[in-house]
Amino acid sequence: MDGLSVILTALAAGGVVGLAMGTLGGGGGVLAVPALVYLLGMTPSMAATASLLIVTATSLTALTRHARGGDVCWRTGLQFACAGIPVSAGAAVLSTHLPAWSLTAAFALLAVAAAVKMIAGAPAEAEVSAPRQARAARAVGAGAGLGAVTGLLGVGGGFLAVPALVSAVSLRMRVAIGTSLLVIAVNSVVALTTRLVTGPSGPQWSVIAPFAAAAVLAAWDGRRLSMALSPVILRRAFGVVLVLLAVAMIADLALTAIR
Structure with missing residues:
Protein backbone atom coordinates (compact mmCIF):
# COMPACT_ATOMS: atom_id res chain seq x y z
CA MET A 1 0.00 0.00 0.00
CA ASP A 2 1.48 3.36 -1.05
CA GLY A 3 1.54 6.48 1.09
CA LEU A 4 -1.61 8.05 -0.38
CA SER A 5 -3.60 4.84 0.05
CA VAL A 6 -2.49 4.61 3.68
CA ILE A 7 -3.63 8.17 4.38
CA LEU A 8 -7.01 7.70 2.66
CA VAL A 16 -16.06 5.70 11.44
CA VAL A 17 -14.30 5.42 14.81
CA GLY A 18 -15.06 9.03 15.67
CA LEU A 19 -18.74 8.68 14.83
CA ALA A 20 -18.97 5.60 17.05
CA MET A 21 -17.34 7.41 19.95
CA GLY A 22 -19.41 10.55 19.65
CA THR A 23 -22.70 8.81 18.95
CA LEU A 24 -22.59 5.83 21.30
CA GLY A 25 -20.16 7.02 23.98
CA GLY A 26 -17.72 4.25 23.13
CA GLY A 27 -16.91 1.50 20.69
CA GLY A 28 -14.21 3.42 18.86
CA GLY A 29 -11.33 1.28 20.08
CA ALA A 48 -3.31 -1.27 20.69
CA THR A 49 -0.87 1.58 21.38
CA ALA A 50 -2.03 3.50 18.32
CA SER A 51 -5.65 2.88 19.27
CA LEU A 52 -5.06 4.37 22.71
CA LEU A 53 -3.66 7.54 21.12
CA ILE A 54 -6.68 7.78 18.84
CA VAL A 55 -9.22 6.92 21.54
CA THR A 56 -7.68 9.43 23.95
CA ALA A 57 -7.92 12.29 21.47
CA THR A 58 -11.40 11.27 20.33
CA SER A 59 -12.86 10.72 23.79
CA LEU A 60 -11.59 14.10 25.01
CA THR A 61 -13.21 15.77 22.01
CA ALA A 62 -16.52 13.98 22.50
CA LEU A 63 -16.36 14.61 26.27
CA THR A 64 -16.08 18.36 25.66
CA ARG A 65 -19.16 18.24 23.48
CA HIS A 66 -21.22 16.29 26.03
CA ALA A 67 -19.98 18.41 28.95
CA ARG A 68 -21.23 21.55 27.23
CA GLY A 69 -24.69 19.98 27.21
CA GLY A 70 -24.47 19.12 30.91
CA ASP A 71 -24.42 15.37 30.20
CA VAL A 72 -21.44 14.39 32.37
CA CYS A 73 -21.57 13.23 36.00
CA TRP A 74 -18.04 14.16 37.04
CA ARG A 75 -18.00 12.61 40.52
CA THR A 76 -19.23 9.19 39.40
CA GLY A 77 -16.97 9.23 36.36
CA LEU A 78 -13.91 9.96 38.47
CA GLN A 79 -14.83 7.11 40.84
CA PHE A 80 -14.90 4.75 37.88
CA ALA A 81 -11.67 6.14 36.47
CA CYS A 82 -9.70 6.07 39.74
CA ALA A 83 -10.60 2.42 40.28
CA GLY A 84 -9.27 1.56 36.84
CA ILE A 85 -5.99 3.49 36.90
CA PRO A 86 -3.71 0.89 38.58
CA VAL A 87 -5.37 -2.00 36.72
CA SER A 88 -5.03 -0.22 33.39
CA ALA A 89 -1.32 0.42 33.95
CA GLY A 90 -0.64 -3.17 35.01
CA ALA A 91 -2.57 -4.63 32.07
CA ALA A 92 -0.70 -2.36 29.65
CA VAL A 93 2.64 -3.75 30.88
CA LEU A 94 1.35 -7.34 30.71
CA SER A 95 0.10 -6.96 27.14
CA THR A 96 3.61 -6.29 25.81
CA HIS A 97 4.68 -9.78 26.96
CA LEU A 98 1.77 -11.72 25.46
CA PRO A 99 1.89 -13.42 22.01
CA ALA A 100 0.03 -11.72 19.16
CA TRP A 101 -2.41 -14.60 18.68
CA SER A 102 -3.61 -14.38 22.29
CA LEU A 103 -4.32 -10.66 21.96
CA THR A 104 -6.22 -11.26 18.71
CA ALA A 105 -8.26 -14.05 20.29
CA ALA A 106 -9.06 -11.93 23.35
CA PHE A 107 -10.05 -9.05 21.12
CA ALA A 108 -12.37 -11.25 19.05
CA ALA A 120 -29.66 -6.74 22.90
CA GLY A 121 -30.36 -3.08 23.52
CA ALA A 122 -29.66 -0.48 26.15
CA PRO A 123 -30.24 -1.35 29.82
CA ALA A 124 -33.35 0.04 31.44
CA GLU A 125 -32.81 3.23 33.39
CA ALA A 126 -33.23 2.66 37.11
CA GLU A 127 -36.22 4.39 38.66
CA VAL A 128 -34.92 4.14 42.23
CA SER A 129 -31.33 5.02 43.06
CA ALA A 130 -29.27 2.44 44.93
CA PRO A 131 -27.77 3.34 48.34
CA ARG A 132 -24.64 5.45 48.13
CA GLN A 133 -22.32 2.71 49.46
CA ALA A 134 -23.69 0.17 46.99
CA ARG A 135 -23.23 2.58 44.11
CA ALA A 136 -19.64 3.30 45.17
CA ALA A 137 -18.82 -0.41 45.35
CA ARG A 138 -20.30 -1.03 41.92
CA ALA A 139 -18.36 1.91 40.52
CA VAL A 140 -15.09 0.54 41.88
CA GLY A 141 -15.69 -2.97 40.52
CA ALA A 142 -16.83 -1.82 37.10
CA GLY A 143 -14.03 0.74 36.89
CA ALA A 144 -11.37 -1.89 37.62
CA GLY A 145 -12.75 -4.19 34.94
CA LEU A 146 -12.83 -1.36 32.46
CA GLY A 147 -9.23 -0.46 33.25
CA ALA A 148 -8.14 -4.04 32.57
CA VAL A 149 -9.79 -4.04 29.13
CA THR A 150 -8.30 -0.67 28.24
CA GLY A 151 -4.76 -1.52 29.32
CA LEU A 152 -4.68 -5.01 27.81
CA LEU A 153 -6.36 -4.47 24.46
CA GLY A 154 -6.12 -0.73 23.84
CA VAL A 155 -9.87 -0.07 23.77
CA GLY A 156 -11.84 2.47 25.76
CA GLY A 157 -14.57 0.04 26.77
CA GLY A 158 -17.48 2.44 26.49
CA PHE A 159 -19.79 -0.43 25.57
CA LEU A 160 -19.08 -1.80 29.05
CA ALA A 161 -19.08 1.52 30.88
CA VAL A 162 -22.42 2.82 29.62
CA PRO A 163 -24.52 -0.19 30.79
CA ALA A 164 -22.70 -0.17 34.15
CA LEU A 165 -23.37 3.53 34.65
CA VAL A 166 -27.05 3.06 33.82
CA SER A 167 -27.88 -0.15 35.68
CA ALA A 168 -25.41 -0.05 38.58
CA VAL A 169 -25.13 3.66 39.28
CA SER A 170 -28.60 4.78 38.12
CA LEU A 171 -27.55 7.42 35.62
CA ARG A 172 -29.81 8.48 32.78
CA MET A 173 -28.71 7.10 29.40
CA ARG A 174 -27.54 10.40 27.93
CA VAL A 175 -25.56 11.24 31.09
CA ALA A 176 -24.11 7.72 31.15
CA ILE A 177 -22.83 8.18 27.59
CA GLY A 178 -21.18 11.50 28.47
CA THR A 179 -19.74 10.14 31.73
CA SER A 180 -18.33 7.06 30.00
CA LEU A 181 -16.21 9.37 27.86
CA LEU A 182 -14.58 10.77 31.00
CA VAL A 183 -13.74 7.25 32.19
CA ILE A 184 -12.42 6.27 28.76
CA ALA A 185 -10.20 9.35 28.57
CA VAL A 186 -8.58 8.78 31.98
CA ASN A 187 -7.99 5.05 31.48
CA SER A 188 -6.65 5.58 27.97
CA VAL A 189 -4.16 8.23 29.10
CA VAL A 190 -2.84 5.92 31.85
CA ALA A 191 -2.54 2.89 29.56
CA LEU A 192 -1.00 4.94 26.76
CA THR A 193 1.61 6.52 29.04
CA THR A 194 2.55 3.11 30.40
CA ARG A 195 2.91 1.66 26.90
CA LEU A 196 5.02 4.57 25.64
CA VAL A 197 7.37 4.27 28.63
CA THR A 198 7.70 0.47 28.58
CA GLY A 199 7.11 -0.33 24.92
CA PRO A 200 9.93 -1.34 22.57
CA SER A 201 9.02 1.08 19.76
CA GLY A 202 7.30 4.40 19.20
CA PRO A 203 3.98 5.09 17.44
CA GLN A 204 3.71 5.23 13.63
CA TRP A 205 2.68 8.86 13.33
CA SER A 206 2.24 8.70 9.55
CA VAL A 207 -0.74 6.41 10.14
CA ILE A 208 -1.95 7.67 13.50
CA ALA A 209 -2.07 11.39 12.63
CA PRO A 210 -4.65 11.21 9.78
CA PHE A 211 -6.59 8.49 11.62
CA ALA A 212 -6.83 10.57 14.79
CA ALA A 213 -7.63 13.79 12.93
CA ALA A 214 -10.58 12.21 11.12
CA ALA A 215 -11.79 10.56 14.34
CA VAL A 216 -11.70 13.83 16.29
CA LEU A 217 -13.65 15.71 13.59
CA ALA A 218 -16.27 12.96 13.35
CA ALA A 219 -16.60 12.67 17.14
CA TRP A 220 -17.37 16.38 17.37
CA ASP A 221 -20.56 15.84 15.36
CA GLY A 222 -21.34 12.46 16.87
CA ARG A 223 -23.58 13.81 19.62
CA ARG A 224 -25.65 15.74 17.06
CA LEU A 225 -26.04 12.55 15.03
CA SER A 226 -27.11 10.58 18.11
CA MET A 227 -29.97 13.03 18.61
CA ALA A 228 -31.07 12.85 14.96
CA LEU A 229 -31.06 9.06 14.46
CA SER A 230 -32.71 6.22 16.31
CA PRO A 231 -30.36 4.94 19.06
CA VAL A 232 -31.76 1.43 18.60
CA ILE A 233 -30.81 1.37 14.93
CA LEU A 234 -27.37 2.78 15.69
CA ARG A 235 -26.62 0.19 18.37
CA ARG A 236 -27.83 -2.76 16.31
CA ALA A 237 -25.95 -1.68 13.20
CA PHE A 238 -22.80 -1.31 15.28
CA GLY A 239 -23.41 -4.73 16.83
CA VAL A 240 -23.67 -6.38 13.41
CA VAL A 241 -20.38 -4.78 12.36
CA LEU A 242 -18.70 -6.13 15.50
CA VAL A 243 -19.99 -9.66 14.82
CA LEU A 244 -18.52 -9.55 11.32
CA LEU A 245 -15.21 -8.28 12.72
CA ALA A 246 -15.07 -11.05 15.31
Whole structure:
Protein backbone atom coordinates (compact mmCIF):
# COMPACT_ATOMS: atom_id res chain seq x y z
CA MET A 1 0.00 0.00 0.00
CA ASP A 2 1.48 3.36 -1.05
CA GLY A 3 1.54 6.48 1.09
CA LEU A 4 -1.61 8.05 -0.38
CA SER A 5 -3.60 4.84 0.05
CA VAL A 6 -2.49 4.61 3.68
CA ILE A 7 -3.63 8.17 4.38
CA LEU A 8 -7.01 7.70 2.66
CA THR A 9 -7.62 4.42 4.49
CA ALA A 10 -6.65 5.99 7.81
CA LEU A 11 -8.97 8.95 7.19
CA ALA A 12 -11.94 6.72 6.33
CA ALA A 13 -11.41 4.39 9.28
CA GLY A 14 -10.87 7.31 11.63
CA GLY A 15 -14.15 8.87 10.58
CA VAL A 16 -16.06 5.70 11.44
CA VAL A 17 -14.30 5.42 14.81
CA GLY A 18 -15.06 9.03 15.67
CA LEU A 19 -18.74 8.68 14.83
CA ALA A 20 -18.97 5.60 17.05
CA MET A 21 -17.34 7.41 19.95
CA GLY A 22 -19.41 10.55 19.65
CA THR A 23 -22.70 8.81 18.95
CA LEU A 24 -22.59 5.83 21.30
CA GLY A 25 -20.16 7.02 23.98
CA GLY A 26 -17.72 4.25 23.13
CA GLY A 27 -16.91 1.50 20.69
CA GLY A 28 -14.21 3.42 18.86
CA GLY A 29 -11.33 1.28 20.08
CA VAL A 30 -13.14 -1.94 19.15
CA LEU A 31 -13.20 -0.68 15.58
CA ALA A 32 -9.82 1.05 15.61
CA VAL A 33 -7.69 -1.97 16.52
CA PRO A 34 -8.96 -4.28 13.72
CA ALA A 35 -8.70 -1.41 11.23
CA LEU A 36 -5.10 -0.74 12.22
CA VAL A 37 -4.20 -4.45 12.04
CA TYR A 38 -6.05 -5.60 8.93
CA LEU A 39 -6.24 -2.42 6.87
CA LEU A 40 -3.03 -0.66 7.86
CA GLY A 41 -0.69 -3.59 8.63
CA MET A 42 0.16 -3.07 12.29
CA THR A 43 0.83 -5.84 14.79
CA PRO A 44 -1.81 -6.27 17.54
CA SER A 45 0.49 -4.71 20.13
CA MET A 46 1.35 -1.71 17.93
CA ALA A 47 -2.32 -1.32 17.03
CA ALA A 48 -3.31 -1.27 20.69
CA THR A 49 -0.87 1.58 21.38
CA ALA A 50 -2.03 3.50 18.32
CA SER A 51 -5.65 2.88 19.27
CA LEU A 52 -5.06 4.37 22.71
CA LEU A 53 -3.66 7.54 21.12
CA ILE A 54 -6.68 7.78 18.84
CA VAL A 55 -9.22 6.92 21.54
CA THR A 56 -7.68 9.43 23.95
CA ALA A 57 -7.92 12.29 21.47
CA THR A 58 -11.40 11.27 20.33
CA SER A 59 -12.86 10.72 23.79
CA LEU A 60 -11.59 14.10 25.01
CA THR A 61 -13.21 15.77 22.01
CA ALA A 62 -16.52 13.98 22.50
CA LEU A 63 -16.36 14.61 26.27
CA THR A 64 -16.08 18.36 25.66
CA ARG A 65 -19.16 18.24 23.48
CA HIS A 66 -21.22 16.29 26.03
CA ALA A 67 -19.98 18.41 28.95
CA ARG A 68 -21.23 21.55 27.23
CA GLY A 69 -24.69 19.98 27.21
CA GLY A 70 -24.47 19.12 30.91
CA ASP A 71 -24.42 15.37 30.20
CA VAL A 72 -21.44 14.39 32.37
CA CYS A 73 -21.57 13.23 36.00
CA TRP A 74 -18.04 14.16 37.04
CA ARG A 75 -18.00 12.61 40.52
CA THR A 76 -19.23 9.19 39.40
CA GLY A 77 -16.97 9.23 36.36
CA LEU A 78 -13.91 9.96 38.47
CA GLN A 79 -14.83 7.11 40.84
CA PHE A 80 -14.90 4.75 37.88
CA ALA A 81 -11.67 6.14 36.47
CA CYS A 82 -9.70 6.07 39.74
CA ALA A 83 -10.60 2.42 40.28
CA GLY A 84 -9.27 1.56 36.84
CA ILE A 85 -5.99 3.49 36.90
CA PRO A 86 -3.71 0.89 38.58
CA VAL A 87 -5.37 -2.00 36.72
CA SER A 88 -5.03 -0.22 33.39
CA ALA A 89 -1.32 0.42 33.95
CA GLY A 90 -0.64 -3.17 35.01
CA ALA A 91 -2.57 -4.63 32.07
CA ALA A 92 -0.70 -2.36 29.65
CA VAL A 93 2.64 -3.75 30.88
CA LEU A 94 1.35 -7.34 30.71
CA SER A 95 0.10 -6.96 27.14
CA THR A 96 3.61 -6.29 25.81
CA HIS A 97 4.68 -9.78 26.96
CA LEU A 98 1.77 -11.72 25.46
CA PRO A 99 1.89 -13.42 22.01
CA ALA A 100 0.03 -11.72 19.16
CA TRP A 101 -2.41 -14.60 18.68
CA SER A 102 -3.61 -14.38 22.29
CA LEU A 103 -4.32 -10.66 21.96
CA THR A 104 -6.22 -11.26 18.71
CA ALA A 105 -8.26 -14.05 20.29
CA ALA A 106 -9.06 -11.93 23.35
CA PHE A 107 -10.05 -9.05 21.12
CA ALA A 108 -12.37 -11.25 19.05
CA LEU A 109 -14.12 -12.41 22.23
CA LEU A 110 -14.40 -8.81 23.38
CA ALA A 111 -15.97 -7.84 20.05
CA VAL A 112 -18.55 -10.62 20.44
CA ALA A 113 -19.39 -9.45 23.97
CA ALA A 114 -19.75 -5.87 22.73
CA ALA A 115 -21.97 -7.00 19.84
CA VAL A 116 -24.28 -8.91 22.17
CA LYS A 117 -24.70 -5.84 24.37
CA MET A 118 -25.32 -3.58 21.41
CA ILE A 119 -27.84 -5.84 19.67
CA ALA A 120 -29.66 -6.74 22.90
CA GLY A 121 -30.36 -3.08 23.52
CA ALA A 122 -29.66 -0.48 26.15
CA PRO A 123 -30.24 -1.35 29.82
CA ALA A 124 -33.35 0.04 31.44
CA GLU A 125 -32.81 3.23 33.39
CA ALA A 126 -33.23 2.66 37.11
CA GLU A 127 -36.22 4.39 38.66
CA VAL A 128 -34.92 4.14 42.23
CA SER A 129 -31.33 5.02 43.06
CA ALA A 130 -29.27 2.44 44.93
CA PRO A 131 -27.77 3.34 48.34
CA ARG A 132 -24.64 5.45 48.13
CA GLN A 133 -22.32 2.71 49.46
CA ALA A 134 -23.69 0.17 46.99
CA ARG A 135 -23.23 2.58 44.11
CA ALA A 136 -19.64 3.30 45.17
CA ALA A 137 -18.82 -0.41 45.35
CA ARG A 138 -20.30 -1.03 41.92
CA ALA A 139 -18.36 1.91 40.52
CA VAL A 140 -15.09 0.54 41.88
CA GLY A 141 -15.69 -2.97 40.52
CA ALA A 142 -16.83 -1.82 37.10
CA GLY A 143 -14.03 0.74 36.89
CA ALA A 144 -11.37 -1.89 37.62
CA GLY A 145 -12.75 -4.19 34.94
CA LEU A 146 -12.83 -1.36 32.46
CA GLY A 147 -9.23 -0.46 33.25
CA ALA A 148 -8.14 -4.04 32.57
CA VAL A 149 -9.79 -4.04 29.13
CA THR A 150 -8.30 -0.67 28.24
CA GLY A 151 -4.76 -1.52 29.32
CA LEU A 152 -4.68 -5.01 27.81
CA LEU A 153 -6.36 -4.47 24.46
CA GLY A 154 -6.12 -0.73 23.84
CA VAL A 155 -9.87 -0.07 23.77
CA GLY A 156 -11.84 2.47 25.76
CA GLY A 157 -14.57 0.04 26.77
CA GLY A 158 -17.48 2.44 26.49
CA PHE A 159 -19.79 -0.43 25.57
CA LEU A 160 -19.08 -1.80 29.05
CA ALA A 161 -19.08 1.52 30.88
CA VAL A 162 -22.42 2.82 29.62
CA PRO A 163 -24.52 -0.19 30.79
CA ALA A 164 -22.70 -0.17 34.15
CA LEU A 165 -23.37 3.53 34.65
CA VAL A 166 -27.05 3.06 33.82
CA SER A 167 -27.88 -0.15 35.68
CA ALA A 168 -25.41 -0.05 38.58
CA VAL A 169 -25.13 3.66 39.28
CA SER A 170 -28.60 4.78 38.12
CA LEU A 171 -27.55 7.42 35.62
CA ARG A 172 -29.81 8.48 32.78
CA MET A 173 -28.71 7.10 29.40
CA ARG A 174 -27.54 10.40 27.93
CA VAL A 175 -25.56 11.24 31.09
CA ALA A 176 -24.11 7.72 31.15
CA ILE A 177 -22.83 8.18 27.59
CA GLY A 178 -21.18 11.50 28.47
CA THR A 179 -19.74 10.14 31.73
CA SER A 180 -18.33 7.06 30.00
CA LEU A 181 -16.21 9.37 27.86
CA LEU A 182 -14.58 10.77 31.00
CA VAL A 183 -13.74 7.25 32.19
CA ILE A 184 -12.42 6.27 28.76
CA ALA A 185 -10.20 9.35 28.57
CA VAL A 186 -8.58 8.78 31.98
CA ASN A 187 -7.99 5.05 31.48
CA SER A 188 -6.65 5.58 27.97
CA VAL A 189 -4.16 8.23 29.10
CA VAL A 190 -2.84 5.92 31.85
CA ALA A 191 -2.54 2.89 29.56
CA LEU A 192 -1.00 4.94 26.76
CA THR A 193 1.61 6.52 29.04
CA THR A 194 2.55 3.11 30.40
CA ARG A 195 2.91 1.66 26.90
CA LEU A 196 5.02 4.57 25.64
CA VAL A 197 7.37 4.27 28.63
CA THR A 198 7.70 0.47 28.58
CA GLY A 199 7.11 -0.33 24.92
CA PRO A 200 9.93 -1.34 22.57
CA SER A 201 9.02 1.08 19.76
CA GLY A 202 7.30 4.40 19.20
CA PRO A 203 3.98 5.09 17.44
CA GLN A 204 3.71 5.23 13.63
CA TRP A 205 2.68 8.86 13.33
CA SER A 206 2.24 8.70 9.55
CA VAL A 207 -0.74 6.41 10.14
CA ILE A 208 -1.95 7.67 13.50
CA ALA A 209 -2.07 11.39 12.63
CA PRO A 210 -4.65 11.21 9.78
CA PHE A 211 -6.59 8.49 11.62
CA ALA A 212 -6.83 10.57 14.79
CA ALA A 213 -7.63 13.79 12.93
CA ALA A 214 -10.58 12.21 11.12
CA ALA A 215 -11.79 10.56 14.34
CA VAL A 216 -11.70 13.83 16.29
CA LEU A 217 -13.65 15.71 13.59
CA ALA A 218 -16.27 12.96 13.35
CA ALA A 219 -16.60 12.67 17.14
CA TRP A 220 -17.37 16.38 17.37
CA ASP A 221 -20.56 15.84 15.36
CA GLY A 222 -21.34 12.46 16.87
CA ARG A 223 -23.58 13.81 19.62
CA ARG A 224 -25.65 15.74 17.06
CA LEU A 225 -26.04 12.55 15.03
CA SER A 226 -27.11 10.58 18.11
CA MET A 227 -29.97 13.03 18.61
CA ALA A 228 -31.07 12.85 14.96
CA LEU A 229 -31.06 9.06 14.46
CA SER A 230 -32.71 6.22 16.31
CA PRO A 231 -30.36 4.94 19.06
CA VAL A 232 -31.76 1.43 18.60
CA ILE A 233 -30.81 1.37 14.93
CA LEU A 234 -27.37 2.78 15.69
CA ARG A 235 -26.62 0.19 18.37
CA ARG A 236 -27.83 -2.76 16.31
CA ALA A 237 -25.95 -1.68 13.20
CA PHE A 238 -22.80 -1.31 15.28
CA GLY A 239 -23.41 -4.73 16.83
CA VAL A 240 -23.67 -6.38 13.41
CA VAL A 241 -20.38 -4.78 12.36
CA LEU A 242 -18.70 -6.13 15.50
CA VAL A 243 -19.99 -9.66 14.82
CA LEU A 244 -18.52 -9.55 11.32
CA LEU A 245 -15.21 -8.28 12.72
CA ALA A 246 -15.07 -11.05 15.31
CA VAL A 247 -15.79 -13.73 12.68
CA ALA A 248 -13.08 -12.34 10.42
CA MET A 249 -10.53 -12.28 13.25
CA ILE A 250 -11.32 -15.84 14.35
CA ALA A 251 -11.12 -17.05 10.74
CA ASP A 252 -7.74 -15.37 10.35
CA LEU A 253 -6.46 -17.07 13.51
CA ALA A 254 -7.69 -20.45 12.26
CA LEU A 255 -6.03 -20.02 8.86
CA THR A 256 -2.78 -18.96 10.51
CA ALA A 257 -2.83 -22.03 12.76
CA ILE A 258 -3.45 -24.35 9.77
CA ARG A 259 -0.50 -22.90 7.90
